[in-house]
Every structure is written in structure tokens, then in C-alpha cells.
Amino acid sequence: MLLGGPPRRSPRSGTSPKGPQSSTGHVHFGKSPQTWPRRTRPRSPGLAAPSGVRGSTQPKRRDFPRRAWLTALSRYGARLWMGRRPSLPEARGPAPRSAAASRASRSLASPETSPSPLPATTRGAVAGGGSVQGRAGAQKEVFPGQGAGKMAAPMELFCWSGGWGLPSVDLDSLAVLTYARFTGAPLKVHKISNPWRSPSGTLPALRTSHGEVISVPHKIITHLRKEKYNADYDLSARQGADTLAFMSLLEEKLLPVLVHTFWIDTKNYVEVTRKWYAEAMPFPLNFFLPGRMQRQYMERLQLLSGEHRPEDEEELEKELYREARECLTLLSQSLGTQKFFFGDAPASLDAFVFSYLALLLQAKLPNGKLQAHLRGLHNLCAYCTHILSLYFPWDGAEVPPPRHTPAGPETEEEPYGRRNQILSVLAGLAAMVGYALLSGIVSIQRATPARAPSTQALGMAEEDEEE
Amino acid sequence: MSLVAEAFVSQIAAAEPWPENATLYQQLKGEQILLSDNAASLAVQAFLQMCNLPIKVVCRANAEYMSPSGKVPFIHVGNQVVSELGPIVQFVKAKGHSLSDGLDEVQKAEMKAYMELVNNMLLTAELYLQWCDEATVGEITHARYGSPYPWPLNHILAYQKQWEIKRKMKAIGWGKKTLDQVLEDVDQCCQALSQRLGTQPYFFNKQPTELDALVFGHLYTILTTQLTNDELSEKVKNYSNLLAFCRRIEQHYFEDRGKDRLS
Numbered sequence: 001m002l003l004g005g006p007p008r009r010s011p012r013s014g015t016s017p018k019g020p021q022s023s024t025g026h027v028h029f030g031k032s033p034q035t036w037p038r039r040t041r042p043r044s045p046g047l048a049a050p051s052g053v054r055g056s057t058q059p060k061r062r063d064f065p066r067r068a069w070l071t072a073l074s075r076y077g078a079r080l081w082m083g084r085r086p087s088l089p090e091a092r093g094p095a096p097r098s099a100a101a102s103r104a105s106r107s108l109a110s111p112e113t114s115p116s117p118l119p120a121t122t123r124g125a126v127a128g129g130g131s132v133q134g135r136a137g138a139q140k141e142v143f144p145g146q147g148a149g150k151m152a153a154p155m156e157l158f159c160w161s162g163g164w165g166l167p168s169v170d171l172d173s174l175a176v177l178t179y180a181r182f183t184g185a186p187l188k189v190h191k192i193s194n195p196w197r198s199p200s201g202t203l204p205a206l207r208t209s210h211g212e213v214i215s216v217p218h219k220i221i222t223h224l225r226k227e228k229y230n231a232d233y234d235l236s237a238r239q240g241a242d243t244l245a246f247m248s249l250l251e252e253k254l255l256p257v258l259v260h261t262f263w264i265d266t267k268n269y270v271e272v273t274r275k276w277y278a279e280a281m282p283f284p285l286n287f288f289l290p291g292r293m294q295r296q297y298m299e300r301l302q303l304l305s306g307e308h309r310p311e312d313e314e315e316l317e318k319e320l321y322r323e324a325r326e327c328l329t330l331l332s333q334s335l336g337t338q339k340f341f342f343g344d345a346p347a348s349l350d351a352f353v354f355s356y357l358a359l360l361l362q363a364k365l366p367n368g369k370l371q372a373h374l375r376g377l378h379n380l381c382a383y384c385t386h387i388l389s390l391y392f393p394w395d396g397a398e399v400p401p402p403r404h405t406p407a408g409p410e411t412e413e414e415p416y417g418r419r420n421q422i423l424s425v426l427a428g429l430a431a432m433v434g435y436a437l438l439s440g441i442v443s444i445q446r447a448t449p450a451r452a453p454s455t456q457a458l459g460m461a462e463e464d465e466e467e
Numbered sequence: 468m469s470l471v472a473e474a475f476v477s478q479i480a481a482a483e484p485w486p487e488n489a490t491l492y493q494q495l496k497g498e499q500i501l502l503s504d505n506a507a508s509l510a511v512q513a514f515l516q517m518c519n520l521p522i523k524v525v526c527r528a529n530a531e532y533m534s535p536s537g538k539v540p541f542i543h544v545g546n547q548v549v550s551e552l553g554p555i556v557q558f559v560k561a562k563g564h565s566l567s568d569g570l571d572e573v574q575k576a577e578m579k580a581y582m583e584l585v586n587n588m589l590l591t592a593e594l595y596l597q598w599c600d601e602a603t604v605g606e607i608t609h610a611r612y613g614s615p616y617p618w619p620l621n622h623i624l625a626y627q628k629q630w631e632i633k634r635k636m637k638a639i640g641w642g643k644k645t646l647d648q649v650l651e652d653v654d655q656c657c658q659a660l661s662q663r664l665g666t667q668p669y670f671f672n673k674q675p676t677e678l679d680a681l682v683f684g685h686l687y688t689i690l691t692t693q694l695t696n697d698e699l700s701e702k703v704k705n706y707s708n709l710l711a712f713c714r715r716i717e718q719h720y721f722e723d724r725g726k727d728r729l730s
Contacts, residue, residue, distance in 0.1 A: 216640065241659035245580035248587035303638035330576035 154188050155227070156207040157220075158198040161191035163276050165362045167392045171258065172217040173204040175355035179221055181391040182346045183229035193280035195289070221348060232347050239342050243349045246334070246341075249327060254356050256304055257324035257370060260317070262359070263297040267366045325373045332377040339386065350387070357384050485562055489544045490523045491515075492530045498614045499528060502692050503593040508540040510552055510684025515542075516720040517675050518564045528615035556677050566676045574671055578678045581663060581670070585678075588656040589685045591641060592649050592699075598632040600646055602695045646698075654702045661706040668715060675716070682709075683716045 157180065159173030168174045168191070180187050187206075192198065198205040200215040206223065207213050214220050225232070232240060262273045277293070278286040331353060340346045341353065360374050361384050375381060436442045493508040494500040500508070508524075515522045522542065527533065534541040534550045541550030542558075549558045559565070567575060597608050612628060613621025636642045641649070660682060669675045670682070686709055690700050703709060 237662040238665075241662040242577065242580070244588075244655065244659045245577065245584040245663075248584040249580040252583045252587055300638045303635050327579075330579055333572040334576045336573070 154186055155209055156190060157187045157204060158190045158192055158207070159204040161193045161280060163280070164364065166358055166388075167191075169276060169359070169363075170203060171255075171355050171359060174358065175352050176204050176206070176217055176220050178354050178387070178391065179224065179231060179348055179351035180229070182231045182348075182351060183224065185224050185227070185229035193277075194282055194285060196285065221351075231345075231351070234345065235342055235347055239347075242342075243347065246331075246349055247352055249330070250352060250356060253323045253327035256301055257320050258356060258359065259297050259301055260320060261365065261367070261370060262363070263294050264301060265367050268368075269294065271366055272363055321369060324370055328370075328374055328377060328380065332380050335379055335383060337379065339383075346387070354384060354387050358388065483545050483562075485520050485564075486545055487521060488523070489521065489542060490525050491540050491542045492525050492527055492533060493540045494530045495526045495528055495615065499611055500526075501597055501608060501611060502688060502694070503590060503597060504531075504539050505692070506590070506593065506685040506688040507538070507552065508684070509688055510681045511540050511542070511555055513683050513716060513720060514552065514556065514566075514677055514680035515559075517566055517680060518559060520559065520564060552677065552681060566674065567671075569674060570671055570676070578671065578676055581660070581678050582681055584656060584659065585681050585685060588652055589689075591636075591639070592653045592656075593685070593689070594632055595636060595641055595644070595649050596646075596694070596699060598629050599636055599641075604629065606695050650698055650702055653699060654705070657703055657706050657709060661709050664708050664712060666708065669712075679712075679716065683713055687713050687717065 157176065159177055160168045160170035163169045166174060168177055177189065179185075180189075192203070195201060195203050198215075199207050199213040202215050204217060204220065205213055205215040206220045208223060214223055224230075232243065235243065261268055263269055274290045274294070277290040280286075281289055335341060338344075340350045342349070357374065357380055360371055361381060363371075365371055437444070491508070491511060494504060496505075512522065512524065530539050530541070531537065535548055536550045538551050541548055542555060544558070547558070549555050567578060570578065596603055598604060608629075609622070609625045613625045615621075616624060633642070644652075664670055669679045671678070686703055689703050690710075690713065692700075694700075
């Protein structure tokens with residue numbers, strides 16, 4: 001759907017300062033690019049022009065004529081997308097291109113949402129981002145730029161469907177989805193509400209282009225990073241360290257409380273969480289699965305917070321909530337007046353923080369003590385709405401329509417359900433009539449109507465005989 | 468503690484100055500204490516040294532059971548007992564001593580975040596290594612953990628604790644990790660700490676804070692504890708500024724005072 005990023009087509013670019021070799025200053029999460037011996041042919045970066053057709057099956061071998069065609073196409077694409085940098089395709093200098101690429105890889109992922117030309121370059125330039133490495137690779141024979149080119153099949157993400165004004169109601173799914181949006185990763189997103197239909201049995205789950213299934217959220221993000229969809233590419237080492245630290249803070253302080261608010265707190269659970277899950281899941285899962293999920297979460301929370309005696313539960317709860325409030329205040333102070341945590345471009349930390357905060361803000365909880373505190377922190381609220389409106393405009397903007405998505409499967413199932421009902425009634429009737437006929441309680445005589453009373457008597461006589 | 472009780476305790480705490488006979492309880496140093504507990508205890512000791520508060524270390528075999536929260540170390544000050552670094556820091560603050568007063572809000576947030584990072588990654592990795600790595604468990608942990616108790620209690624307690632830790636690991640998603648992945652996590656954590664420390668003497672430039680105490684406690688213990696394999700300490704040794712940091716704190720706060728508690 002997108003034309004190839006221009007930078008991709010140039011195999012002769014100079015060393016990119018942002019290539020793998022220059023990453024010493026950057027924090028690597030997961031394996032460094034150098035360890036990916038993706039490329040077998042040194043000429044591939046030009047061939048990584050499947051960039052344009054991201055997600056489609058790309059033949060690994062490229063012919064020269066096709067390459068020429070693709071390069072022409074990408075040049076056209078360059079003019080179309082990189083409005084501000086018409087010389088880009090021709091530019092040999094790595095700096096402008098990598099700058100554009102990096103900027104684009106950082107910036108908004110969805111071109112449809114942003115009016116400015118810069119984000120529009122994202123698609124091309126994220127491909128560009130990938131190709132930056134590809135190009136550097138052309139020089140140094142390392143090549144992950146091949147990433148997009150090598151994808152035989154698109155990556156598929158299975159996650160919980162949306163509700164409450166959010167693209168997904170589950171914390172992990174939302175975090176992964178947001179990260180994917182930030183980086184513009186070409187994922188085929190399946191929003192389902194039946195965890196048994198996901199390839200790994202749990203949600204979220206990512207089916208990579210090689211067929212393997214990853215279901216731990218952090219591993220999903222690591223995989224996306226490996227595939228060159230890295231939102232943390234431009235972070236300094238110190239910021240990368242801060243990311244790790246803040247994610248630990250979120251996990252330790254905020255996660256238990258979030259789990260408690262949604263799953264353990266009785267009022268919230270019954271009125272909001274269980275209701276949503278029970279409505280969204282198909283029969284017969286909706287009877288036992290929410291309860292099972294609740295038990296799992298409760299067990300996890302108990303293990304995390306250590307053993308406590310029942311009478312201490314209230315104390316523990318208060319302590320948890322106090323720490324969570326403190327954590328939120330800390331987050332608010334760290335964010336300050338910036339648009340994202342590390343400047344103007346979203347990073348993976350933003351994805352996680354957003355998922356926590358958005359769930360807390362958007363769900364209409366009857367017992368919303370933490371929600372009230374969060375609403376008091378205005379910069380965090382603005383941050384959430386900003387991200388929602390920018391990256392999930394069709395999901396977040398309208399609250400009622402997302403209701404239709406969980407209702408979607410319902411309405412489909414309703415006529416189905418109605419038909420089931422009618423069928424079952426008919427089946428019951430048929431069974432009763434059949435039994436009556438077979439056992440002789442009622443027998444049908446096709447003789448003359450005059451015989452009818454005697455038939456009746458005959459029927460009753462038979463009954464007496466039976467008795 | 469509930470808010471009311473906490474306010475009450477703070478009031479009482481604030482009322483009395485730090486006594487001379489404050490004691491810190493931990494398990495037996497030579498035979499019983501494990502890596503993670505030693506790290507925690509050292510962190511508290513370092514913190515109190517940094518605050519210039521005298522503390523006497525007492526080793527008891529049942530320290531874990533004496534502690535109000537089940538975790539060591541805990542301090543006995545006046546007529547109060549407080550366990551774990553977090554509450555101890557707050558308690559000490561109520562008494563009027565604090566290391567992080569000079570930090571602004573953003574720095575305080577960073578400090579808390581890094582402390583959580585250490586707890587989340589380093590401490591969990593230590594626990595994993597001690598209790599989930601079969602080699603270490605068999606050779607070191609079981610023997611040490613149950614050493615003060617007669618047979619068969621020593622085995623029973625050790626297995627019970629191991630089972631409990633394994634459950635916790637599974638709950639936080641570390642159950643499926645291999646040792647190599649855990650070591651990689653440790654490496655990432657050390658890298659993050661090293662990058663944050665940079666070339667400064669302490670994490671927040673000139674003055675040490677509780678973060679420094681915590682990091683010192685863990686890193687020093689990792690560096691000086693003999694395990695079945697040295698991979699964990701090797702990971703830390705890769706970062707020279709962390710080594711220099713440990714050395715600096717050891718020299719300044721432990722050796723200089725003339726009391727060598729880091730035998």
C-alpha cells in the first residue's frame with residue numbers, strides 16, 4: 001500500500017552514522033544488529049525495495065530489470081513522500097538520509113493521521129530506517145535492512161479487541177499495539193476476543209514471518225526491534241538506561257494496583273471487567289474464562305506482594321494504592337511539559353506508560369480511587385489523549401462505535417442465536433411428538449373421521465394396557 | 468502500615484533521637500546467609516553509614532522469622548523494629564536524616580526508578596541463581612540455608628523456600644528463563660547502571676543517596692561471593708566504573724571508619 005522509501009533503493013550510500021556500527025552510544029535492547037547475518041548477497045539493499053510492498057511475499061532473488069523498475073518506482077515514491085527532500089533519492093550523503101530516516105522512524109507512524117508532510121514520510125522513511133541499516137550493510141556486509149525484504153509473510157498480531165474507547169482492553173495487548181503504531185511496523189492485527197483462537201492460546205501473540213509464535217509482550221517488542229522497527233533507535237545511552245529503570249518502576253508499583261483495580265476489586269470486576277469479557281467472548285467461554293483469568297491474576301498478585309494475613313488485606317491495599325499514587329506523581333514529574341518522555345518522538349517507554357494510563361483513564365470504574373488521582377495529574381491526561389488521538393484516531397475518538405466491535409460478534413451471533421433458539425424449540429417439540437407417537441400415547445389413524453372417537457378409545461385402551 | 472499507624476510511628480520516631488544501641492539483625496554470616504540477603508543487609512549498612520548513624524550488626528539464625536515482614540535485614544531502634552531498605556529509609560527520614568533531600572523532583576523520580584530497576588532485575592537474578600539453578604542450589608544454597616537446623620528440618624525448610632521462590636519466579640515470568648537469559652538481563656541492568664553513573668563519583672553527583680547504598684550492596688556482594696561459577700561477577704566486572712564505584716564506597720565508608728564489617 002505504500003510506495004517504497006527512496007533511501008532503500010540506493011545501494012551506494014555512504015556509511016550511515018546511524019548504522020549498526022555507530023550504535024556504541026546507543027543502548028541495545030536485545031541482540032545488536034551485527035549479529036544478524038541476514039544477508040547473503042551484498043547487493044541486497046536495493047532489493048530491499050520490497051519495502052514498498054511491505055508485508056507481501058517477496059521473492060528473495062531479484063532480477064536486474066526488476067530492480068531498475070523498483071528503483072524507478074521508489075524514486076517516484078521518494079518524490080511523492082519525501083516532499084521536503086526531493087534530492088533525497090539522489091543524495092549519497094548518509095547524513096540527510098539517515099537523519100530523515102531516523103526522524104521518520106521516530107515520528108508518527110500513521111501517515112493518515114497527521115497532516116504535516118513530515119509524518120507522511122514515515123512510511124517511506126521507516127522503510128528508510130530499515131534501509132539505512134541495509135545500506136550501511138551494503139558497505140559492511142551486515143544487513144538487517146533486509147529485514148523487510150526477507151519477510152516472507154507479514155507478521156500477525158493477535159490481541160484483545162477494543163472497548164471503553166481504547167483499541168484494546170488488555171494491558172499487554174495495548175502496549176504492543178501502541179509500540180507497533182509508533183514504529184509503523186506492518187502488522188496484520190487480528191482483534192479477537194477468544195484467546196483460544198490465538199496461535200499460542202494467550203493474548204497478545206505475535207506470529208512472526210517465519211511462523212514462530214511469541215506471546216510474552218517484552219519478547220514481542222524485542223522481536224519487533226530485531227526486525228528493525230525500533231522506537232528507541234535514537235535514544236542516548238542514558239535515556240535507554242532510564243527506560244529500563246522506569247519500566248521496572250511501572251512493573252513494581254503500578255502493575256499490581258492496576259491488576260487489583262480491574263480484577264480483584266469486587267465492584268469493578270463485576271460491573272466492568274467481567275461484564276466486558278463475558279460479553280465479548282463467545283459461548284461457552286464466557287462462562288468460565290473470566291473467572292479463570294481472575295483467579296490467575298489474584299494468584300499472581302498474592303505471590304508478588306508476599307504472604308499476608310486476611311486482616312492485613314486492607315492495609316496492604318492501602319499501601320499498594322499509596323505507592324501507586326506516588327508512582328503516578330513521579331511519572332508526571334518526569335514527563336513535565338514534554339510531549340513524550342524523551343523529547344518529541346515516542347519511544348517504547350511511552351508505549352508502556354500509555355497502556356497503563358489509558359486503561360486507568362478510559363475505563364469507567366465505579367471504584368476509581370486511582371483514577372481520580374490520575375485525573376488530577378493533567379499532563380498525564382493530556383499525554384494520553386494526545387497519543388490516542390494521534391495514533392488511534394478511529395479507535396479512540398468515538399466511544400460508542402468501539403462498542404460496536406465487541407457488539408459486532410454479538411450481532412452476528414444474535415441471528416445465529418435466534419436461529420439456534422428456534423431450532424432447539426422445534427427439536428424439543430419434535431422429540432415430544434415423536435415419543436408420544438412411538439410409545440402409543442397418541443396414535444394417528446388415517447381412517448375415516450367417524451373412527452376418531454374409537455381411535456381415542458383405542459389409544460386409551462393401549463395406555464391402560466401399558467400400565 | 469496504614470496511613471494512621473504510619474503517621475503515629477513517624478511521630479514517635481521523630482520524637483527520639485537515634486540511640487547508640489541500634490542493632491541490625493541478619494542471618495549468620497559465615498554459614499547461613501545467602502547472596503540476596505547479604506546484599507540487602509549490606510545495602511542497609513551502607514545507607515546507615517552514609518547517614519552517619521551508628522549501627523551494630525547482630526547475626527541470628529532465625530533472623531528471617533524475627534523480622535516483621537519476613538525479610539532481612541531489619542533494624543531494632545529504640546522500641547521499633549523496621550525491616551527492608553524502603554521502610555528503613557522512611558524511618559530514618561522521620562528521624563531527620565535524609566540523603567535525598569538535595570534532589571529535585573525529577574531526580575527523585577529517577578532515583579526511585581533506578582532502585583526499582585535494581586530490585587526488579589538484580590535481586591530477582593540473584594534469587595534465580597540461588598534457588599532455581601540446580602548446580603548452585605545443590606552445592607551451596609541448600610547446605611547454607613538449612614545449616615543451623617537439625618536433620619530433617621534443614622531439608623524441609625530448604626525445599627519449602629525453594630518451592631516458594633520458584634512459584635514467585637513463575638508468577639513474574641522468570642520461570643521459563645534459562646541461566647543465560649538471566650545473565651543477559653543482569654548485563655543489561657549493569658549496563659544501564661553504568662551508563663547512568665557515567666564518570667560521576669555517585670549517582671547523583673557529589674552526594675551518595677540510598678540508590679548508591681543499594682547498588683553498592685548488591686554489586687559488592689556479587690563481586691565478592693564465591694559461587695559455583697563466576698559468570699555473575701564477570702558480568703559486573705565488565706563495567707569498570709561500577710568497580711571503581713564499589714571500591715570508592717568501600718574505602719570511604721567502611722574502611723575509613725576503622726570498622727571492617729565486610730569480612
